[in-house]
Amino acid sequence: ISNLEKNQELKSILIQETPWLRDAQSETEQKKRIGLLFDLNKMNNELQSALRKLENNQMASGAWSWFNGGYENRYITQHIITGFGHLKQLGVIPTERGTSDKESHNRMIQKAINYLDSEFIKEYKDITKYNKDVDLSKDHLSYTQLHYLYMRSFFPEIKKSKEIEEIITYYHSQIKKYWLSRSLYAKGLMALVVDRMND
Numbered sequence: 010i011s012n013l014e015k016n017q018e019l020k021s022i023l024i025q026e027t028p029w030l031r032d033a034q035s036e037t038e039q040k041k042r043i044g045l046l047f048d049l050n051k052m053n054n055e056l057q058s059a060l061r062k063l064e065n066n067q068m069a070s071g072a073w074s075w076f077n078g079g080y081e082n083r084y085i086t087q088h089i090i091t092g093f094g095h096l097k098q099l100g101v102i103p104t105e106r107g108t109s110d111k112e113s114h115n116r117m118i119q120k121a122i123n124y125l126d127s128e129f130i131k132e133y134k135d136i137t138k139y140n141k142d143v144d145l146s147k148d149h150l151s152y153t154q155l156h157y158l159y160m161r162s163f164f165p166e167i168k169k170s171k172e173i174e175e176i177i178t179y180y181h182s183q184i185k186k187y188w189l190s191r192s193l194y195a196k197g198l199m200a201l202v203v204d205r206m207n208d
Contacts, residue, residue: 018151071124162205
């Protein structure tokens with residue numbers, strides 16, 4: 010079925026099943042309301058255009074910068090991949106293998122996660138970089154590391170190295186020990202992260 014036929018069918022269902030549309034006074038009014046409610050082709054084209062822009066602006070490292078031509082930035086890269094995680098959860102961006110578009114999106118996500126994994130390891134190692142006697146039982150869970158754990162929880166199918174798994178286990182123990190002292194927003198992230206770890 011073509012997109013046009015699918016859209017016509019959807020419009021017909023909307024008119025029949027949506028009371029405020031069904032009760033519209035005229036066909037013109039119905040069309041106007043449907044236009045405001047749903048333009049599938051336009052939304053799909055805008056989504057594809059946004060994905061192409063992201064792909065074109067991704068750096069060789071897998072990261073993105075704040076602005077085109079800028080330096081790679083962990084925060085914005087995590088923010089973008091978390092956005093992909095939300096879209097995946099909503100079923101907007103399918104991640105199963107299939108069309109070349111899906112393969113391309115998966116490669117983009119995989120590259121970014123490889124970059125973010127290495128940044129996650131680096132920040133963990135920086136805890137003891139300048140002081141080997143740092144007490145690791147103290148609270149060392151930064152917001153950036155917590156946000157990484159949240160982002161990574163959307164992609165359990167992307168394999169983690171043994172080192173990543175060990176560091177995640179360390180931060181899991183930090184969450185259990187220090188969650189009460191954090192902001193409400195951080196507590197929300199922590200709750201989602203540990204729930205997705207089946208805790």
